[in-house]
Amino acid sequence: MIRTVDLTKRFGSFTAVDKLNLEIGRGEIFGFLGANGAGKTTTIRILCGLTRPTSGRAEVAGLDLARRSEQVKRSIGYMSQRFALYEDLKLRENLVFYGGLYRLGPQTSLNKAKPYLERFAMERYTDELVREIPPGYKQRLALICALTHDPPVVFLDEPTSGVDPQARREFWSVISDLAASGKTVIVSTHYMEEAEYCHRVLIMRDGISAAQGSPAELKAAHGVGSMQELFLLLASGE
Amino acid sequence: MISFSAIVSFLRKEFLQILRSREMLVMIFVFPIVELLFLGFAVSNEVRHVRLAFLDYDRSAESRELVSAFSSTDRFDIVPAEISDTPYTILQSWRAQAVVVIPAHFGRDLNRLDGPALQIVLDGVDGNTATISSAYCSGIIQSFIRKELKSRDPRLLAMLTGQTLTGGVDLRHRMWFNPDLRSSLFIIPGIVAVLVTITSMLLSAMSLVREKEIGTLEQLMVTPVSKIELLIGKLVPFWLISFVQMAISLVFAFLIFGVRPTGNIPALFLFSNVYLFTTLGLGIFISTWSSSQQQAMFFAWFCMVFMLLLGGMFIPVANMPAAIRAIAAINPMNHFMVVVRELVIKGAGFHELHNEFLILLAFGTVCLGGSVIAFRKRV
Ligand SMILES: Nc1ncnc2c1ncn2[C@@H]1O[C@H](COP(=O)(O)OP(=O)(O)OP(=O)(O)O)[C@@H](O)[C@H]1O
Numbered sequence: 233m234i235r236t237v238d239l240t241k242r243f244g245s246f247t248a249v250d251k252l253n254l255e256i257g258r259g260e261i262f263g264f265l266g267a268n269g270a271g272k273t274t275t276i277r278i279l280c281g282l283t284r285p286t287s288g289r290a291e292v293a294g295l296d297l298a299r300r301s302e303q304v305k306r307s308i309g310y311m312s313q314r315f316a317l318y319e320d321l322k323l324r325e326n327l328v329f330y331g332g333l334y335r336l337g338p339q340t341s342l343n344k345a346k347p348y349l350e351r352f353a354m355e356r357y358t359d360e361l362v363r364e365i366p367p368g369y370k371q372r373l374a375l376i377c378a379l380t381h382d383p384p385v386v387f388l389d390e391p392t393s394g395v396d397p398q399a400r401r402e403f404w405s406v407i408s409d410l411a412a413s414g415k416t417v418i419v420s421t422h423y424m425e426e427a428e429y430c431h432r433v434l435i436m437r438d439g440i441s442a443a444q445g446s447p448a449e450l451k452a453a454h455g456v457g458s459m460q461e462l463f464l465l466l467a468s469g470e
Numbered sequence: 471m472i473s474f475s476a477i478v479s480f481l482r483k484e485f486l487q488i489l490r491s492r493e494m495l496v497m498i499f500v501f502p503i504v505e506l507l508f509l510g511f512a513v514s515n516e517v518r519h520v521r522l523a524f525l526d527y528d529r530s531a532e533s534r535e536l537v538s539a540f541s542s543t544d545r546f547d548i549v550p551a552e553i554s555d556t557p558y559t560i561l562q563s564w565r566a567q568a569v570v571v572i573p574a575h576f577g578r579d580l581n582r583l584d585g586p587a588l589q590i591v592l593d594g595v596d597g598n599t600a601t602i603s604s605a606y607c608s609g610i611i612q613s614f615i616r617k618e619l620k621s622r623d624p625r626l627l628a629m630l631t632g633q634t635l636t637g638g639v640d641l642r643h644r645m646w647f648n649p650d651l652r653s654s655l656f657i658i659p660g661i662v663a664v665l666v667t668i669t670s671m672l673l674s675a676m677s678l679v680r681e682k683e684i685g686t687l688e689q690l691m692v693t694p695v696s697k698i699e700l701l702i703g704k705l706v707p708f709w710l711i712s713f714v715q716m717a718i719s720l721v722f723a724f725l726i727f728g729v730r731p732t733g734n735i736p737a738l739f740l741f742s743n744v745y746l747f748t749t750l751g752l753g754i755f756i757s758t759w760s761s762s763q764q765q766a767m768f769f770a771w772f773c774m775v776f777m778l779l780l781g782g783m784f785i786p787v788a789n790m791p792a793a794i795r796a797i798a799a800i801n802p803m804n805h806f807m808v809v810v811r812e813l814v815i816k817g818a819g820f821h822e823l824h825n826e827f828l829i830l831l832a833f834g835t836v837c838l839g840g841s842v843i844a845f846r847k848r849v
């Protein structure tokens with residue numbers, strides 16, 4: 233579903249992403265790991281068509297990003313690190329608005345969101361202004377907004393940062409279900425226990441790929457017992 | 471290609487946000503009325519109650535007669551002056567804005583038909599008031615002298631009015647459409663033009679930049695919504711609001727000041743529509759260059775100040791030096807101001823403003839077209 237060849241992004245003389253090669257298949261949960269500033273967000277933003285790479289190529293949902301980024305946008309869902317909702321709109325209005333941008337009618341948007349609202353037990357907030365909703369639920373809403381149009385590829389940039397363990401478990405159960413239904417999920421995280429749930433991970437360091445593979449393979453290859461140790465070994469560098 | 475449902479979705483969201491924001495509603499409905507009241511009354515070009523002092527070195531029946539001619543109008547408030555005063559000391563101490571010096575023997579010279587002289591000294595700090603009070607003074611003196619000399623030599627009358635009073639300037643042609651020199655008639659159409667500019671340029675830029683600030687613009691950019699759909703959805707509300715504001719200010723201009731457009735109102739709205747292309751385009755430009763609402767505010771006010779000063783709001787552009795006039799010609803507000811005044815005050819029809827229409831259309835096309843191209847869906 234996603235393929236990159238020598239993907240590179242420079243900001244002036246600073247290289248945020250350096251010759252990244254990725255191959256992510258359908259139904260895969262792919263984790264982006266790395267210290268602050270390693271280039272996770274930048275890579276995700278390139279793959280969503282928000283930033284143009286300095287060099288290299290990328291394909292998302294089988295479409296060349298450089299030439300067909302508008303079509304790519306129909307096939308992806310994106311939850312940004314700084315989730316973006318309208319605080320002065322109600323939960324329902326946010327859903328209807330984002331759905332509308334994907335050409336869904338108001339009722340369709342709400343119907344598609346309903347199972348998620350039930351699952352997160354947040355139907356009671358439907359008619360609340362987003363600014364009145366507790367932060368953890370805002371974050372759940374941001375996830376729902378990224379999913380209502382059923383995109384085959386979903387990018388979640390630190391979806392679980394700052395939420396309680398209950399919410400984290402809910403998020404990961406949704407992510408597993410998405411993958412099980414054939415969707416590709418790219419998720420970045422700083423929580424190494426979450427990394428264990430990924431089918432494969434990329435560990436980034438200063439924009440380069442420090443390691444790629446399944447958690448089990450990587451742990452075995454480096455002779456460490458946990459993702460935590462592996463991360464400290466690879467991501468923080470020398 | 472353009473999706474109607476995406477635009478409708480946008481419009482619904484924008485209106486919900488606007489109607490839910492108290493500041494926005496105040497901006498839209500209260501602001502025009504306050505501005506009308508404030509500018510209409512306070513920033514008035516109308517010259518009344520000008521403080522005027524007399525230095526009467528003649529102390530004759532004629533000189534007292536002249537002073538009393540001034541006291542019968544509310545244009546002037548006569549303030550006392552000491553015999554030790556000079557025009558300089560009076561103006562310097564802000565006691566009066568104008569001084570009429572009646573030299574000794576004024577009465578005698580008047581009676582002898584011997585070229586009586588008067589001197590008017592004006593405080594030029596407020597040039598506008600000075601010019602207008604000078605005109606009023608001349609008018610009062612002229613009619614005083616006419617009255618005094620009714621039965622005397624008309625040659626003297628001609629000489630007096632020609633030389634020492636108005637210098638041959640005929641004021642009447644400036645009062646044609648506004649016989650009382652009512653400045654509200656001049657200022658109010660200007661306020662309408664300014665309001666339309668502020669709403670469409672400032673509010674639209676702020677609204678676009680706010681999406682950037684809270685991160686929703688980035689979210690919008692990963693959706694399939696196109697640049698055009700996004701801009702239509704964001705700007706149409708401000709376009710409509712500008713018209714609502716214009717209607718409100720015209721109604722209140724009538725209720726408060728009795729200023730009623732004498733011209734073609736549909737034409738006024740048509741011109742505004744074309745002008746809005748320019749201001750909305752500027753709004754997009756501003757939002758493209760700014761990353762925070764503060765920055766957008768700064769840019770917008772920078773544009774506003776330039777547009778206002780060179781827009782003929784307070785000082786007619788025709789009174790400016792040629793170089794400034796050339797710059798003012800590229801100020802769209804200047805052209806719009808002309809149109810609004812022509813339509814409201816002079817009752818001009820569409821055909822008389824044909825050229826202005828084409829100019830505004832050219833501005834609109836360049837600004838809106840350019841800004842749409844400059845607006846990036848990718849950030
Ligand atoms: N627009 C930009 N201009 C200049 N530098 C940038 C820009 N965006 C990101 N960077 C830099 O690129 C580097 C990578 O940033 P990025 O946000 O991709 O890191 P990250 O892995 O997502 O970090 P975090 O875990 O903190 O979210 C950082 O050093 C950042 O300062």
Ligand SMILES: [Mg+2]
Pocket residue numbers: 272273274313389
């Ligand atoms: Mg990041």
